[in-house]
Amino acid sequence: MKYNIIGRKVNLRDNFKERVYKKLGKFEKIYSEDAEATVTVTLEKNRQTVEVTIRDGAMVYRAESTALEMNDALDVVVDILGGQIRKNKTKLSKKMKAETLEQYFLENRSDDEETMQEEDYSVVRTKT
Incomplete structure (x- = not known):
């Protein structure tokens, strides 16, 4: 799976990127090598939004979550994707x-x- 991590109005640290690889890594056995995961982190005032889109051929899975911490939002997004x-x-x-x-x-x-x-x-037929 190919990862594309984008930060809008926020600088992403290496430990967050490693956390993304670890959390989304459990889905690698389901998808082919051509699958592409796009993770977008956006900062709005005091909220951080994490969007994850996974494309594998014709299948598209997408989840979005907003929280005070980007790690918390990432956990919620991974749970949503697992359910989908x-x-x-x-x-x-x-x-x-x-x-x-x-x-x-x-x-x-x-x-x-x-x-x-x-x-x-x-x-x-007989009548009785």
Whole structure:
């Protein structure tokens, strides 16, 4: 994953950059090497805003948080991104599972129709 760390109206220290690498590093196993993470830190009066955007192919994950300390905002952003990734992962797995089940039923339905056509049932009604 490629990192792009931008500071607007604030000078970023090396320990914050290392913290960004450490926090976002746990997402590297999910994304390909071509994924790009853009971290933007903005200072507004006494608030600091951290925005993180991760692009991997067609997928885009974005989170933003504002706090008094940029480290606190970064922690919140990482939690939000983790939730988004988890949600998308379960959504994709359910979709893949549903597609495979649907395909299985379509393949087996033709076999069931043949057996039903072979067996002829006659319904006898009696009045009691």
